[in-house]
Amino acid sequence: MTNQKTTEQRNSQSLALDEWNSLEIVSFMNKEDETIAVSIQKALPTIALAIDAIVAKWITGGRVFVIGAGTSGRLGVVDAVELGPTFSIEKERWTSILSGGYEAMWTSLEETEDDEQHILTALRSHSFSSNDVLIGVTASGSTPFVLSAIQYAKEINATTIGISNNEHSLLSSICDYGIEAVTGPEVIRGSTRLKAGTAQKMILNMLSTASMVRLGKVYSNEMVDMRLINSKLVKRAIDSLTNLTEITELEATKILEENDYDLKTALFRALTDSTKEDAFRYIAEAEGHIKKAVQLYFSKKIKN
Known part of the structure; x- marks a missing residue:
């Protein structure tokens, strides 16, 4: 046919x-x-x-x-x-x-x-x-x-x-x-x-x-918007933080805990050495894109 x-x-x-x-x-x-x-x-x-x-x-x-x-x-x-x-x-x-x-x-x-x-x-x-x-x-x-x-x-x-x-x-x-x-x-x-x-x-x-x-759910090639609902995902988040920053595994664990296991917030703070309030503000301003949020943070910091 x-x-x-x-x-x-x-x-x-x-x-x-x-x-x-x-x-x-x-x-x-x-x-x-x-x-x-x-x-x-x-x-x-x-x-x-x-x-x-x-x-x-x-x-x-x-x-x-x-x-x-x-x-x-x-x-x-x-x-x-x-x-x-x-x-x-x-x-x-x-x-x-x-x-x-x-x-x-x-x-x-x-x-x-x-x-x-x-x-x-x-x-x-x-x-x-x-x-x-x-x-x-x-x-x-x-x-x-x-x-x-x-x-x-x-x-x-x-x-x-x-x-x-x-x-x-x-x-x-x-x-x-x-x-x-x-x-x-x-x-x-x-x-x-x-x-x-x-x-x-x-x-x-x-x-x-x-x-x-x-939509900003990835930074480099790491998943940075995961729901950390089990130990495997928490470990993956810690690995992401150590892969993307210069902090140690112990420091990554601590910053995750400090930010209620919100990986995006923890990553922004690790990359910028900023406050939780800064993280919320700049991530929101960048519509969830961490890389854009970090660039925005440092560009405003330089201007000031």
Whole structure:
């Protein structure tokens, strides 16, 4: 079929898959996976524009919603749930909505991907508005659950981003930013939890991570806006302080304690030898960007 989606085509190189031994199977899968990053590379300019759009909405109070069915939807959940502890964002700021709801995270409810009404009800229950961003994820680029949501978002002038794995997909045609990673036929025909799913996760990683970096959640390449909710994260925060400043581990532990385990405040004070009040003021003035806050502090200090 000439008009068949590439994600649904047969892979001509794996026709004897059921005759291969284990090493042959995984070797071929590994070879196929090598093509994923290349497929994403072509979409990087669009991904970058989508990130700029997310940042622009975020700084005005906007939220991000990631939606999908099956594997695509579950990947959205996996990405979103990590952002709270990693970057200290409120759960409602970056939300995932999975076709079939909570149960679909653990049980296959693929039939719900055709439920166009459920997603509209879910978005309205979140008071989804024109100030928000909707990211729709679907390998085929034609899942009704996702398309219906994107169309609704367009109607109310929200920002729309689509992630799909077919060229010139219907999803891309109706989105502000249509991201297409054309991963081609799967090892097993139509099993888009494989290359397509991996590409989707990589793109979601880029959208969330780069957005958080742009929003000042990272200093150098260290996470400086973590919620220090367990001993591992406290240790990571101490390591960040010693990596980014000239203080010792003991001094890092002390300054964290003095600042109620707020890493951003502790880092600013360690870098500037300033007061807690200074830290609050300059970090707020720099809209959460530590590097900008430090530069602002020293520039004003020089002027004075």
